[in-house]
Amino acid sequence: MQLGKGVEWTAHICAMLPLVPPGRGLSVDALADYFEVPSAYLAKQMQLLRRAGIVQSVRGKGGGYRLARPIDEISLLDLVTAIEGPTPAFRCTEIRQNGPCGLKRKDCRRPCEIASAFAEAERAYRAALASRSLASIAQEVAVNASPEHLLDIAGWVQRQVG
């Protein structure tokens, strides 16, 4: 069970995007350079965030991606769902209906007990991700970083947006 690399990349990107001034954005190429990740693959991940309403794109010089809503309204669950889709990790294929002792479909109105147990664990996982906003993470990053490092990042952003 693996989350795609895009989840890590976009979490870092979203934690940085609040530094972008109003009306400006960061290009995929700039973001790919910043994190040393492949630009083409990152472009796809950013499109997924755009479709989910997490980022928006700004055209023209100094344009690119910026957050589409306040960072405290974006949770880690929003990010994972945008990148990975809403499909649960455990997919029940109803094998209890298979084979020589298979249940009839009409006797399967109640969800499979095994699928229910996995669904419960996934609810706990999703609840934990939903309870963490990107704002709280960005704040932790800022608290733990040195002032020099924060200035370094802010300076880089400023240079990109011109």
Next chain:
Amino acid sequence: MQLGKGVEWTAHICAMLPLVPPGRGLSVDALADYFEVPSAYLAKQMQLLRRAGIVQSVRGKGGGYRLARPIDEISLLDLVTAIEGPTPAFRCTEIRQNGPCGLKRKDCRRPCEIASAFAEAERAYRAALASRSLASIAQEVAVNASPEHLLDIAGWVQRQVG
């Protein structure tokens, strides 16, 4: 983020294996027929369970796989770890050390805040899976099943082990 099909298959199989009489086992072919799943792929999943000490194999006529320990000592987490391995769903590649503003390695003794948040959610997921024994699930299945269906399954197991 997906769990392999082997997790579903082996959860159903482990819930059934307590019906196997002492000293006997169920062959992979019989289990594959029972659930209508591919025998070769199931064989690999059962080997993973054997390596994890969840099932053991019994040789000879009426031989095959049986549980290696009491079913109330096997959790859904044991099963998932056996099939999927212990690797976390979120893998931190330390991209905070990349690029023009990358942190130096010596400044990264504290875990990345993003990786920590995902690890916390995974702990909630694993704790939920660890709290569910296969015994509790098998019991739920038995309580929800009709007596005829349970006799049907027990009869099938008896025919396999001769």
